[in-house]
Amino acid sequence: MFTNAVKSIHRGITSLAFEEVCLICDCKKEFLCNECGKNWLHKAKLIKGEAFPVYSKVPYDEVAAKVVLSAKESGLKQAKNLLVSALVETTLELLKSIEIEEERIELVPIPSSRTSQMRRGEDFIYQLTKLTHSKLISVAPLLDIHVKRILRVTKKLRDQSGLSEHERDLNLTGAFHADSKYRNTSQLIIVDDVITTGSTLREAYRALKERNLTVIGAVTTCASQRRLLIR
Numbered sequence: 001m002f003t004n005a006v007k008s009i010h011r012g013i014t015s016l017a018f019e020e021v022c023l024i025c026d027c028k029k030e031f032l033c034n035e036c037g038k039n040w041l042h043k044a045k046l047i048k049g050e051a052f053p054v055y056s057k058v059p060y061d062e063v064a065a066k067v068v069l070s071a072k073e074s075g076l077k078q079a080k081n082l083l084v085s086a087l088v089e090t091t092l093e094l095l096k097s098i099e100i101e102e103e104r105i106e107l108v109p110i111p112s113s114r115t116s117q118m119r120r121g122e123d124f125i126y127q128l129t130k131l132t133h134s135k136l137i138s139v140a141p142l143l144d145i146h147v148k149r150i151l152r153v154t155k156k157l158r159d160q161s162g163l164s165e166h167e168r169d170l171n172l173t174g175a176f177h178a179d180s181k182y183r184n185t186s187q188l189i190i191v192d193d194v195i196t197t198g199s200t201l202r203e204a205y206r207a208l209k210e211r212n213l214t215v216i217g218a219v220t221t222c223a224s225q226r227r228l229l230i231r
């Protein structure tokens with residue numbers, strides 16, 4: 001009788017502790033319920049229209065925007081986990097497509113501007129990249145994969161939201177440079193959370209190629225719907 005009471009209390013506590021509320025619809029199923037999260041079940045895909053391979057997974061819609069924001073601004077762990085899983089999948093998909101199994105690979109996060117880093121107290125993409133790296137080596141322990149912060153922001157960037165595609169390109173031209181002390185023969189993969197116009201990834205690619213580094217591609221969690229639909 002006593003044990004049963006304890007058991008039932010224990011069940012009550014654990015179910016409370018693990019109760020998840022959907023970020024979007026508030027249903028009490030999961031952090032992102034099946035209905036709201038259906039786009040997150042898509043397979044990682046190659047995005048067309050860039051001069052180098054870019055893999056992404058989730059169409060950037062209102063749901064994805066809310067997940068990214070919750071991870072970025074509120075530091076929600078479940079939201080970060082969703083982004084990390086997507087980055088793990090896209091990275092594995094990119095690696096599968098080029099078959100360079102025995103080479104050293106380095107994940108290069110897109111650097112954040114100093115102001116956004118100061119506001120949040122952390123470099124968001126770098127944190128995501130580190131989490132992605134730990135998960136990758138746990139699912140694929142034979143991968144010789146590392147994280148390297150080679151890129152730096154060299155000029156003051158305007159907030160990208162609200163800028164046209166052309167303005168974004170102008171804003172980002174010459175915005176990054178690769179650490180001149182960095183010399184390596186590793187294969188590099190650029191990591192970012194979202195690709196919309198692609199100007200950030202192109203600028204990162206340009207800065208790395210300027211130093212004659214080998215870039216095998218880029219991975220992001222989300223891509224504008226237009227870009228993910230183009231096959």
Ligand SMILES: [Zn+2]
Nearest residue numbers: 022025033036
């Ligand atoms: Zn839901």
